[in-house]
Amino acid sequence: MKKIGVIGCGNMGSVLAEGIISAGRYRLYVSDVKREKLKKPVKLGAQPASNTELAENSDVIILAVKPDKVVETIEEIKSFLTPSKILISIAAGISTAAIEKVSGGKTSVVRLMPNVNVRVKAGLLPYCTGRYAAGCGKLTEQIFSPLGIVFKLPEKKFDSVTAISGSGPGFLFYIAENISAVCRRKGFTDKQSRAITAYLLYGAGKMLVETGLAPETLKQTVTSPGGTTLAGLNVFKQKNFPHILKKVIDSAEKRSRELSRRK
Ligand SMILES: NC(=O)c1ccc[n+]([C@@H]2O[C@H](COP(=O)([O-])OP(=O)(O)OC[C@H]3O[C@@H](n4cnc5c(N)ncnc54)[C@H](OP(=O)(O)O)[C@@H]3O)[C@@H](O)[C@H]2O)c1
Numbered sequence: 001m002k003k004i005g006v007i008g009c010g011n012m013g014s015v016l017a018e019g020i021i022s023a024g025r026y027r028l029y030v031s032d033v034k035r036e037k038l039k040k041p042v043k044l045g046a047q048p049a050s051n052t053e054l055a056e057n058s059d060v061i062i063l064a065v066k067p068d069k070v071v072e073t074i075e076e077i078k079s080f081l082t083p084s085k086i087l088i089s090i091a092a093g094i095s096t097a098a099i100e101k102v103s104g105g106k107t108s109v110v111r112l113m114p115n116v117n118v119r120v121k122a123g124l125l126p127y128c129t130g131r132y133a134a135g136c137g138k139l140t141e142q143i144f145s146p147l148g149i150v151f152k153l154p155e156k157k158f159d160s161v162t163a164i165s166g167s168g169p170g171f172l173f174y175i176a177e178n179i180s181a182v183c184r185r186k187g188f189t190d191k192q193s194r195a196i197t198a199y200l201l202y203g204a205g206k207m208l209v210e211t212g213l214a215p216e217t218l219k220q221t222v223t224s225p226g227g228t229t230l231a232g233l234n235v236f237k238q239k240n241f242p243h244i245l246k247k248v249i250d251s252a253e254k255r256s257r258e259l260s261r262r263k
Helices: 010-024 034-042 051-057 067-081 096-103 116-119 134-147 155-166 168-185 190-211 213-220 228-238 241-262
Strands: 002-007 026-031 060-063 088-089 108-112 121-131 147-150
Touching: 002 010, 002 051, 002 147, 010 026, 010 116, 010 134, 010 147, 026 051, 034 168, 051 067, 051 228, 060 067, 088 096, 088 134, 108 134, 116 121, 121 134, 121 155, 134 147, 134 168, 155 168, 155 241, 168 190
Parallel strands: 002 026, 002 060, 060 088, 088 108, 121 147
Antiparallel strands: 108 121
16 A cells, blocks of 8 residues: 655645545555644544654655745655655646755656646646656556546646646636626526526536537537527627637736746
8 A cells, every 4th residue: 555645734735635535545644734734634544744754654745835835844854755755746836856956866756736626526637747757657647536637748838737727717716706796787696696607617517528529519509590609609709708818828827937937
């Protein structure tokens, strides 16, 4: 049974810990400077530990502290990072090369960027491997697959994927917020507005996933000549919606690049 450790059981670390426990195939250690954060994963079967105990005992160490705490945390566990261990960092904007540098030797480093949808086990989890971690992809995919789709990407694509899959839920929640506002303006109750909005997005997402059809094909199935959908879509076209969306994503990507450079 592989032994996995999660350092930092805040928003993201605790969700990853729960997903890993739910697979039932790993022994999990958890650590956090705030011991109360360990209550839930421990209740589910994880073993509480200090950072160094965790690093010593785990085959795979998941670093889920805020980016500004990454260096000090690696410094603390560095003497336990033997070549057989894998260090997986989820810290936004910190490259595998930077982590390799802090951890000293030839540590196998994997960088993973889960999005918030892992909370409902429908996340996107792109990852890349560092210089000494070429063979770690399969295990990474195995560990995180209970939380959504895990896929390998070249590290140079991380700013783009951060803008699309990392910030994407925020953009869709913004669209949802506006659909709800329109519903309320048209006299629907709050409860009705929330249900309409949630099921619109949930159902459309489920259609995309379960039919496997392209968005354009699904769009065609609800767009008849002279119909209501076409009338609405024409407004998107007139207002150049594709251009707005591209600007939104380009802007998020630019910000990701700026933040990475500052670290
Ligand atoms: N949240 C997301 O949606 C998301 C998405 C993708 C990637 N990430 C990445 O995930 C990482 C964690 O983000 P988060 O939102 O989960 O942060 P968070 O809620 O602040 O969780 C981090 C936890 O680690 C603890 N901690 C700090 N230093 C530590 C140390 N030396 N040893 C052990 N525990 C320590 C923190 O305690 P204190 O609060 O006392 O510092 C906190 O409980 C970040 O690097 C972020 O970039 C987050």
